[in-house]
Amino acid sequence: MKLAMALITLVGLAAANPRPQLPTPDMPPPPLSSHAPPPPETDDDPKPPPTTSTTTSTSKGGPPPEPTKAPPTPDGPICECGYTYCASVLMGMKKPWSQKQLGEAYCDTPNASCDNNVPATNITSALYICLCDDPDQEVGAHLDLVCGCDKCLNIGPDFRGRCETPCHAGNCQMQMQLQ
Numbered sequence: 001m002k003l004a005m006a007l008i009t010l011v012g013l014a015a016a017n018p019r020p021q022l023p024t025p026d027m028p029p030p031p032l033s034s035h036a037p038p039p040p041e042t043d044d045d046p047k048p049p050p051t052t053s054t055t056t057s058t059s060k061g062g063p064p065p066e067p068t069k070a071p072p073t074p075d076g077p078i079c080e081c082g083y084t085y086c087a088s089v090l091m092g093m094k095k096p097w098s099q100k101q102l103g104e105a106y107c108d109t110p111n112a113s114c115d116n117n118v119p120a121t122n123i124t125s126a127l128y129i130c131l132c133d134d135p136d137q138e139v140g141a142h143l144d145l146v147c148g149c150d151k152c153l154n155i156g157p158d159f160r161g162r163c164e165t166p167c168h169a170g171n172c173q174m175q176m177q178l179q
Contacts, residue, residue: 074141077101079130081140086152086161087124090143097143099123105143112145121148127161 077097079085090097106112106119106126113120126148132140147167154161 073139076141078139078141079128079143081130081132081137083130084146084161085128085130085143086149086154087126087128088152089154089161090128091124102126102128102143106145109145113148119148125149125152127152127163127167 077090077093077095079090087097087102090102091099102123103117103119105128106123107114107117119126127146128143129146130140131142131144132138133142146161147163149163149165149167151164152161153164
């Protein structure tokens with residue numbers, strides 16, 4: 001009986017003291033090229049255990065493997081791997097993408113509708129995705145066209161690019177088969 005009362009008391013205390021919800025930012029995240037300072041440490045933050053120097057051996061006494069190095073940050077304009085961007089956001093970055101670079105990314109995308117290297121839709125309202133070669137890579141300089149938009153939106157809460165209306169798929173090659 002005492003165990004049941006103790007459990008009920010603990011459940012009641014836990015329900016009365018819920019964890020606070022994190023606030024949702026009112027502003028979009030800073031541009032990629034700016035770096036925010038690390039958050040201040042508090043007494044609530046867990047501290048890592050002190051490090052000690054120990055020697056570990058690998059099989060057959062060989063040297064330990066070298067840690068993997070992060071890929072270097074590309075020169076010129078960059079984007080964050082895996083994210084979608086409106087062209088207006090790319091052109092407004094600290095190191096802005098040019099209309100020429102966006103046009104090349106548009107037309108270099110496989111199956112994009114580009115006759116004689118002229119995009120079929122307006123590149124300044126297009127939606128792009130940032131692609132990277134290395135899974136550990138955080139930023140890159142390779143854009144692919146997702147689609148041409150009538151109007152590209154960059155709104156909260158996630159501030160990821162999207163088209164206001166269904167996008168222009170470009171060079172669609174759909175074949176209907178009648179059976």
